[in-house]
Amino acid sequence: MSTHVSQEVVPKTPEAHHNEIIRRTANFHPSIWGDQFISHLPKxxxxxxxxxxxxxxxxxxxxxxxxxxxxNSSQQLDLIDSIQRLGVAYHFETEIEEALQHIYNNRIDMEDEDLYNTALGFRLLRQHGYNVSCGNYKYMYGHLL
Structure with a gap:
């Protein structure tokens, strides 16, 4: 692929004689992809x-x-976490708030869950302003003690 390089010469004036600028421009071949990634047509x-x-x-x-x-609180928490990570949770603020309120009000026991779901529940509830105590949970070797 060859390129053609041309030089643009700035006209000389008495003031610009000391500050003469020569700029090079390149005339590249058109891309094989065309301009579909550059141009944007209104829908x-x-x-x-x-x-x-x-x-x-x-x-x-x-x-x-x-x-x-x-x-299934763990499935709900996973859905909420996924939507937040995708960055579209603002579309579902009321639904997310209602689900977390239901989990919080019904005191769904996160102690029976594994560490991942327990941590996810604490994080999401705290992130949304609920006062959730970490309790006396101890986790060792894959089992709650």
């Missing part, structure tokens, strides 16, 4: 409406999954 209203419908379907699907996992 038409039909595509925007379809995308909004798909987004709303995904939101409803998550809400159904979160409600379906209401009997």
């Amino acid at each position: 038409d209203k039909v595509h925007e409406a379809i995308e909004l419908q798909e987004i709303e379907k995904l939101r409803e699907q998550f809400k159904r999954e979160l409600l379906a996992a209401a009997s």
